Amino acid sequence: MSNEDEQDGPVIRTAYLVKRLELAVKGHIDIAVRPHGLTATQYTALTSLRNDPGQSSAQLARRSFVSAQTMQELITSLDRRGLVTRTPSPDNRRVLHVSLTEDGEAVLAKLDDEVDRIEADMLADLDAGQISALREALGRCIRRLDTHPRH
Numbered sequence: 001m002s003n004e005d006e007q008d009g010p011v012i013r014t015a016y017l018v019k020r021l022e023l024a025v026k027g028h029i030d031i032a033v034r035p036h037g038l039t040a041t042q043y044t045a046l047t048s049l050r051n052d053p054g055q056s057s058a059q060l061a062r063r064s065f066v067s068a069q070t071m072q073e074l075i076t077s078l079d080r081r082g083l084v085t086r087t088p089s090p091d092n093r094r095v096l097h098v099s100l101t102e103d104g105e106a107v108l109a110k111l112d113d114e115v116d117r118i119e120a121d122m123l124a125d126l127d128a129g130q131i132s133a134l135r136e137a138l139g140r141c142i143r144r145l146d147t148h149p150r151h
Contacts (some may be wrong), residue, residue: 025122032114036107037081041066042074045113046100046108049084054097056089083107 029040038046045064049055055063061071075098078084083104089095100108123131 023121025118028118029115030043030120033111036111038107041070042078043111045074046078046083046104049100050105052109053099056095056097060098072148078104089134 004115013147026040029043033040033043041064045060048060048063052063057071057075061068064071064074066074075084075086079086081103082101084098085101086096086098089097123134127136
């Protein structure tokens with residue numbers, strides 16, 4: 001498949017557009033969470049814990065798109081602030097499961113409306129059907145790459 005459209009010139013790669021969107025959303029979230037002493041990466045980790053409590057640091061790193069070392073530093077910082085807690089795994093004492101504290105839940109609750117506004121603004125030019133189709137298409141792309149290893 002060519003990356004050129006015969007009539008309209010070069011076609012911008014979908015992967016490039018996804019990355020640009022990611023950076024734009026991250027920038028807006030960084031601004032929204034900064035007054036709460038968080039970064040977009042910390043916010044992503046906290047929301048991942050809200051959706052799936054008890055993740056290991058390694059799981060959280062993968063889901064937050066950072067290295068294991070970066071996640072360890074991030075968790076240590078969030079733990080010091082009382083936003084997360086770490087408990088040893090009953091199966092492997094070296095593995096710590098990370099969960100939100102009540103303070104962590106409270107911080108996320110304060111940010112929910114702001115992040116909802118960012119998402120609503122991002123999607124404002126799409127109708128409900130287009131939003132649904134976008135979510136479905138993105139989900140399919142994620143599942144495809146998650147289930148097919150890189151060559």
